[in-house]
Amino acid sequence: MTAARLVVWRHGETSWNVEGRYQGQAEVALNARGVQQAQASAPFIAALQPSRIVSSDLGRARATAGALAERVGLPVELEPRLQEINVGEWVGLTNAEVFAAHPDFAEALFAGRDARRSATGETGAQAGARVAEALLDIAESxxxxQTVVAVGHGFALRVATVFLLGLDYVHNLTLGGLRNASWSVLQPAGERWRLLSWNNVAGGA
Structure with missing residues (x-):
């Protein structure tokens, strides 16, 4: 079995998104705008007639998934492998703070090279491979x-999508960063996947 369509949906906005803080796998709730974004996006994703909703078990993703679940009457299945990249000791820090303390990381990031997010975190490739594996398992089950919706997190979903398309990590800069509550649609194409649309958002979201 394989789904005919895989919709990947980033969670709505949080206060740490606004402040530019590294969230990683910390529990940070949707803010009021994030709740509105999820509710605004849900009708568009419902129109794709999903038969399953699978979400990261982090609260901001679960709350986003819940907006769709209420509309279509489906349960939300939880999949911990859809969590965001583990940033270890950098949780709560801003880009400016991380870049100042780790200029080598900033240089690698802007050059498209992979780097570990603190000594206790993951690399981008590790996070992307974890999420890509989860997405494949979700699609194949x-x-x-049918159409399945996977709700997760911006960076990890972007790298995972690159891997599903058969591309290397460096190509993650080719795709624009996922906006809060944006959804993207993929379709199986043999051993790889085809990207049908990217970074869709509801009007005003």
């Missing part, structure tokens, strides 16, 4: 011809 969904009946043929």
């Amino acid at each position: 969904t009946p043929d011809g």
Whole structure:
């Protein structure tokens, strides 16, 4: 079995998104705008007629998934492998703070090279591979011809998508960063996946 369509949906906005803080796998709730974004996006994703909703178990993703679940009457299945990249000791820090303390990381980031997010965190490739594996398992356990929605986190979903497309990590800069509550649509194409649309957002979201 393989789903006919995989929709990846980033969670709505949080206060740490606004402040530019590294969230990683910390529990940071949606802010009021994030709740509105999830509710605004849900009708568009519902129109794709999903048969399953699978979400990261972090609260901001679960709350986003819940907006769709209420509309379509489906349960939300939790998948911890969809969590954001583990940033270890950098949780709560801003880009400016991380870049000042680790200029080598900043240089690697802007050059498209991979780097570990603190001594206790993951590399981008590790996070992307983890999420890509989860997405493949989700798609393959969904009946043929059906659409499944996977709710997760911006960076990890972007790198995972690059891997599903058969590209290397360096190509993650080719795709724009996922906006809060944006959804993207992929379709199986043999051993790889085809990207049908990217970074869609509801009007005003």
